Amino acid sequence: MLIDPASRPDPYPILGALREASPRAASDGLVVVGRYGDCAKVLRDPGMSSEHDRSRLAPRRGARPMRTGNFLHLDPPDHTRIRRLVTKAFTPRAVAALEPRIRAMVDELLTAARDRGSLDVVTGLAHPLPVRVICELLGVPAEDHGRFQEWSASLAETLEPPLPGLVGPRAKVAAAQARAEFIAYFRELIAARRAVARDDLVSHLIQVKEDGDQLTESELLATCILLINAGHETTANLINNGVLALLRHPDQLRLLRQDPALAPAVVEEVLRYDTPVQLTLRVASGPTRLGDAHIETDDLVVLLLGAANRDPEAYEDPDRFDIRRTAARPHLSFSAGPHFCLGAGLARLEARIVFEVFARRFVEPRLCATEIAYKPNLNLRGPARLDIEFDAV
Template identity: 45%
Template sequence: MTTTPNPGIFASLLDPAQRADPYPLYAQIREQGPIRLGNTPVVVLSAYRDCAAVLRDRAASVERHHASIPMGPTPVHDLAGTLSSELSGTASMLFRDPPDHTRLRRLVAKAFTPTVVRGLEPRITAITDAALDRAAERGELDLVQDLAYPLPITVICELLGVPLRDEPQLRRWSTLLARALDPVSATTAGRTEATTMVRANNELHEYFEQLVRHRRTRPSNDLLSALIAAEESTDTLTHDELISTCALLLIAGHETTVNLIANTALALLRPGHRHQLADLGAAPAFTGAVIEESLRYDPPVQLVPRIARDAITLPNIDIATGDLIVMLIAAANRDPDVFTEPDRYDPARGDRHLAFGLGQHFCLGAPLARLEATVALTRFARRVHNPRLACGQIAYREHVTLRGPARLPLTFTSIAPATRPDGHAEPAL
């Protein structure tokens, strides 16, 4: 174990200059082994075996009251990424352990079963094709703004029962609240930003309060109506849990998928990988391997926090009760002890990544994210001819925890119609 009195190497994660390529920094951190930040109860893990062990360990809690220090801006950079008790979303399953987590997850899981997700494929295909049709009419395509973002936000809004006309406001709230997952420091700017995020959190919750009131009198065939029915008919869901669950599903239901689609497309558009993009269009079955490698190589979620509810012993570090544990998933996914040539993008290597987590908190929406990425990328590969990056320097979103480009403008020779010359629709994937 390394103990560092100076958390500067971790503070550099916040440096915007790291956004374009944080992986050399992750490698430096991983080479030091498990690290305790000075005399603080903050432990940073970056090796695959350590992160995997903690993700599976039931003593690793997501409930923030177990932490031995306040989980908000502190003099030590708060790598747990929370801002205040107001923003912690304690009624959300994201911050609940069993049995509450199990109860809440069971209510929502019905909307993400394999059968339900497969049934969404025609709609996902239609949304993707409509986005590419609009780009063809304009003669320009920004893969993030025109496809990677509109697709998952539309799908989760329709699944949840949120009017898509409210998307601009929802995007603003979601963008702000996604920053709440990032490490912050006790600076005036940090406190100001926290205030803005808390306001956005309150506005989003008030939005769902109004939507719930409306849906109580006019139920529909959507997840929101199903959750309202569960709240009204049983004691399995409180009103606060209902509102927090809606907010969580809206944000988590699209933020990471945007990055998954964009990060995968970017990897395939880089020199040396364009043949794999061509393969994607010719052999859709190849898409699964491409997506899994992207999840390893450039995961949408870069770090994950836990709190030690009880002591946890790892080979090179003892984690005390109350310690904050920060798992650098992006570093673990490139651990050379697990992956040969980890900095090389290779879809043939197989699926061993930690991008969706492990254990009881494994990402509930993973099947939907995989399907949305599969459809979007395969349709893109089939329909967009000769795509090229329009600029060499990619501007990334400001997030540290959630990683993906802010924009991805492309050039292309043409975008094929969604129907074949004989008038029949392209076959489903």
């Protein structure tokens, strides 16, 4: 069973079986989609809503959709409007300008590992890096970065599909607490930047305007929290999954060491081979058909991105980790269509630098254990610890 935490280390045989049987109604109100072509189609279908509260399975069903301004869970026209404003502030130029800072942070973390003589990739590299990067980008002072790491880990545990037993009551309470603390923190930061603007993303989000339109206070808050959450656990898992795949495939690590220009290809292959966001959800706005499956209005559609990325109809020998693969199709790890990941450029930049520097600086890196312990998360799946040893850095 996919929801069983015992399947976290290798969910791919189960995902493969679910993909082959899909698309199909798994239970009343729940449709599972795992084939590449079907997932790509649903993600681009304007008849499929991202407002999850509409689903027949949603606990708050019937309540008015929460207009929190978290545009990941909004449909047009609200989604289009907020995303356009955020895109004006969070530009590819702002992301590219971060490269020297990201390199310095990676060097600092790896030098600390050298001095310690050991590295748990999860706590020593993959988690601290993305949280520092996004905090610096937003303008969160360095002394607060640690609190953000804890808050966003608490929220990540609850970003699961609404299936019974996946999120326990303790995790729900911790997430509610983290959300409240996030909101209080950003309220103050936004007020400070309204008073005195700086050259950071929070100031730019406050100022951004289009046709006289601006982000409201609650949209600003929701956007800051979304950027931290969407950008932290996901990128951390990309880094963890990538280091793990390279260490389990020494021939591929050797190729990267010989040719650092392969680093962007490593990033894309890790995203495909071990998808950091395993699934996403849509709600059918009206009755429709997908293959042989009949989908009713308000059915929850679970899109198994991790299964789609290993669909043999889309990729040759899909279970092979091959950094020289010239993929015929882009993977679906950053979604597709109107909700395509806004931070894809930043995630790619961070992971590219990490893989490149890791391959260059570590002498004889190897895993301390063959069995890797995983976090309980089904969706934002990744290792809980990843201890490595090495001869030198």
